[in-house]
Amino acid sequence: TMATIPTTQKGVLINKTGGTEVLQYTTDLPVPALVDGQILVKNDYIGLNFIDTYFRTGLYPAPQFPYILGREAEGTVVKTGGGETYGLKEGDKVVWMGDGAYAEYTGVPAKNAVKIPEGVPPKIAAAALLQGLTALTLVREAHAVKKGDWVLVHAAAGGTGLWLVQLLKSIGANTIGTASTPEKVELALKAGATHVVNYSHEDVKAKVLELTGGQGVAAVFDGVGKSTFDLSFECVARKGSLVSFGNASGAVPPFTIGRLTAKNARLLRPTVVNYLATREELEHYADELFAFVVRDGLDARIFGVYPLSEVARAHEDLEGRKTTGKLLLDPSK
Numbered sequence: 567t568m569a570t571i572p573t574t575q576k577g578v579l580i581n582k583t584g585g586t587e588v589l590q591y592t593t594d595l596p597v598p599a600l601v602d603g604q605i606l607v608k609n610d611y612i613g614l615n616f617i618d619t620y621f622r623t624g625l626y627p628a629p630q631f632p633y634i635l636g637r638e639a640e641g642t643v644v645k646t647g648g649g650e651t652y653g654l655k656e657g658d659k660v661v662w663m664g665d666g667a668y669a670e671y672t673g674v675p676a677k678n679a680v681k682i683p684e685g686v687p688p689k690i691a692a693a694a695l696l697q698g699l700t701a702l703t704l705v706r707e708a709h710a711v712k713k714g715d716w717v718l719v720h721a722a723a724g725g726t727g728l729w730l731v732q733l734l735k736s737i738g739a740n741t742i743g744t745a746s747t748p749e750k751v752e753l754a755l756k757a758g759a760t761h762v763v764n765y766s767h768e769d770v771k772a773k774v775l776e777l778t779g780g781q782g783v784a785a786v787f788d789g790v791g792k793s794t795f796d797l798s799f800e801c802v803a804r805k806g807s808l809v810s811f812g813n814a815s816g817a818v819p820p821f822t823i824g825r826l827t828a829k830n831a832r833l834l835r836p837t838v839v840n841y842l843a844t845r846e847e848l849e850h851y852a853d854e855l856f857a858f859v860v861r862d863g864l865d866a867r868i869f870g871v872y873p874l875s876e877v878a879r880a881h882e883d884l885e886g887r888k889t890t891g892k893l894l895l896d897p898s899k
């Protein structure tokens with residue numbers, strides 16, 4: 567039976583950059599019309615990510631105003647446009663990455679959506695997608711982590727951090743995590759870290775050198791950015807990789823490449839979307855991520871499901887370092 571699709575909907579947009587006061591919750595956004603290659607998804611759970619705050623503040627420029635925030639969601643296909651839809655059809659439960667997720671309905675390029683496999687609850691798939699694929703592509707492509715490697719993961723109790731810790735455990739690596747509170751330390755340890763340092767008051771470098779016999783780690787995965795960059799560089803082993811993949815504490819200032827000669831280190835600044843640029847890449851990594859979830863019991867740690875109308879509180883909690891794991895938004899509320 568055809569779903570009844572309204573013409574207007576609830577959603578959150580910004581008309582300018584700033585604090586959480588620029589987040590405008592509205593109930594009369596137009597439901598998007600589809601163009602070729604798109605599907606219309608009725609979103610059940612919208613994933614909140616730190617990048618949403620960068621677009622809100624202007625650290626990353628919005629492509630236009632008004633701009634609907636949000637880069638991923640889980641939901642049901644309620645309509646398909648023309649063109650290639652990669653076998654997706656009405657009624658399919660999907661997860662997708664792209665633009666305009668803070669709404670009840672999003673017109674999504676079918677190329678960016680994948681069917682949720684059997685055995686994965688939709689809410690878990692919702693919480694897994696963007697942060698799980700980020701963690702997976704980082705440990706496969708940014709630095710191909712091998713069994714037995716020592717690795718440093720900052721913000722290990724965060725959304726992306728907990729996926730990194732769990733994946734690294736599955737690979738058989740030794741993970742040193744960092745986190746800012748005893749509760750976060752405990753959570754990262756439970757997820758599979760070998761050791762977790764409370765970087766609010768412990769000496770991270772000393773601990774890394776102690777645990778690695780003075781060598782440092784093969785790779786650092788640093789999504790904290792400005793406040794940890796120099797520390798991360800000090801913790802990398804000779805010929806190791808510093809993977810800087812985010813700016814939760816602010817953008818990393820310009821770096822002089824000559825510094826790399828101290829260790830013949832690699833410095834990378836990747837984004838997940840450039841590892842998932844083709845349909846083949848997205849399907850490959852989504853299959854691999856969901857296989858980890860089903861086979862190895864990797865878990866999405868859901869911190870909370872916020873009503874979309876309370877998105878400002880969700881942003882404040884995430885930016886205020888009050889959260890662990892994944893934040894979801896419920897567009898029906």
Ligand code: NDP
Pocket residue numbers: 614615616617696697700721722723724725726727744745746747750789790793811812813814815816836837838839884885886887888889890891
């Ligand atoms: P998290 O759930 O990890 O939340 C951010 C965490 O960073 C906080 O909980 C906090 O943990 C830590 N942190 C340290 N300093 C600060 C600070 N000054 N302000 C706020 N938080 C701070 O968020 P996400 O998992 O969504 O994202 C983590 C990072 O990964 C972000 O930088 C994000 O941009 C990046 N990312 C990059 C992607 C890419 O493609 N390159 C894709 C996905 C995420 P604690 O209190 O323990 O320090």
